[in-house]
Amino acid sequence: MFMKDPVTLAFINLYGILGGMEDLCSLSPEAKERISSLPGGKPLTVGFTVKNGPAMTLSFTAQGCTARIGDGPCDIRLPFSGCEKFNGLMDGTVTPIPSKGFTKLKFLTHTFTKLTEILEHYLRAPPDVSDPEFFSAGTVIMFFVIARTISQIGNHDSIGRFTASNIADGTIVLSIAGGPKAAILVKDHHLTTSREVPENYHAIMEFESLDLARQLFDGKVNALACVGQGLISMRGNLGMLDNVNRLLDRAAVYLT
Numbered sequence: 001m002f003m004k005d006p007v008t009l010a011f012i013n014l015y016g017i018l019g020g021m022e023d024l025c026s027l028s029p030e031a032k033e034r035i036s037s038l039p040g041g042k043p044l045t046v047g048f049t050v051k052n053g054p055a056m057t058l059s060f061t062a063q064g065c066t067a068r069i070g071d072g073p074c075d076i077r078l079p080f081s082g083c084e085k086f087n088g089l090m091d092g093t094v095t096p097i098p099s100k101g102f103t104k105l106k107f108l109t110h111t112f113t114k115l116t117e118i119l120e121h122y123l124r125a126p127p128d129v130s131d132p133e134f135f136s137a138g139t140v141i142m143f144f145v146i147a148r149t150i151s152q153i154g155n156h157d158s159i160g161r162f163t164a165s166n167i168a169d170g171t172i173v174l175s176i177a178g179g180p181k182a183a184i185l186v187k188d189h190h191l192t193t194s195r196e197v198p199e200n201y202h203a204i205m206e207f208e209s210l211d212l213a214r215q216l217f218d219g220k221v222n223a224l225a226c227v228g229q230g231l232i233s234m235r236g237n238l239g240m241l242d243n244v245n246r247l248l249d250r251a252a253v254y255l256t
Helices: 006-027 029-035 083-091 102-124 132-156 158-164 210-217 223-228 238-255
Strands: 044-050 055-061 064-069 076-080 170-176 181-187 190-194 203-207 232-236
Touching: 006 029, 006 044, 006 055, 006 064, 006 083, 006 102, 006 132, 006 238, 029 102, 044 083, 044 102, 076 083, 076 102, 102 132, 132 158, 132 170, 132 181, 132 190, 132 210, 132 238, 158 238, 170 238, 203 210, 203 238, 210 223, 223 232, 232 238
Parallel strands: 044 076, 170 203
Antiparallel strands: 044 055, 055 064, 170 181, 181 190, 203 232
16 A cells, blocks of 8 residues: 655645645635635735745735745745654644734634634535636646646655655646646755746646646546546657656556
């Protein structure tokens, strides 16, 4: 049985999954309603710091959410003594104790908790093609979660690091035709996911449609077969794409 590395999982949980708050707050009507009463100027910021692990701040206003990797100024700070403790927050077995922001606990226990429930619904609920807005939003949110997860696998998972060691410096683009794009930037075998896709890149993997991407994410279609059928287009440095596919397979294990 595959055992998930707790450090890798913590980076995925924070950067990959909770980083999805950005897309959730811009795409989900329920999430927009939850943050609509927040001040539109100065953001309310929640900081997560994990000892020997990741750190990130989530800044919320009535207009949306911004995720920033790293520790920084915040209104509510949630420290965790280790990666296992933070992973416990994500699976519901650990209740966080803020070290800062006790006067803003209502936001944490009501608004933020509800947002995490909405995010989980978009990521875990079966795709409802009869509700095109929900289907589209959920697929886009999932696309960026997976794109960020690929980098965390390549940087922290033991097998993922070996795969990343075989990727030359450069940029790999992931794309859904007519939809979202993300860039995987490789420098000295370290991977970074970016929403900013450069004009020039070394390789691209493009899914024919949102529907195809969602079927692939849900494990309902075989990627190799889709390539053979022309439903997934792969152009540029095929060696880079082959290794990204390996990381994608590994990501699927952590996200299930």
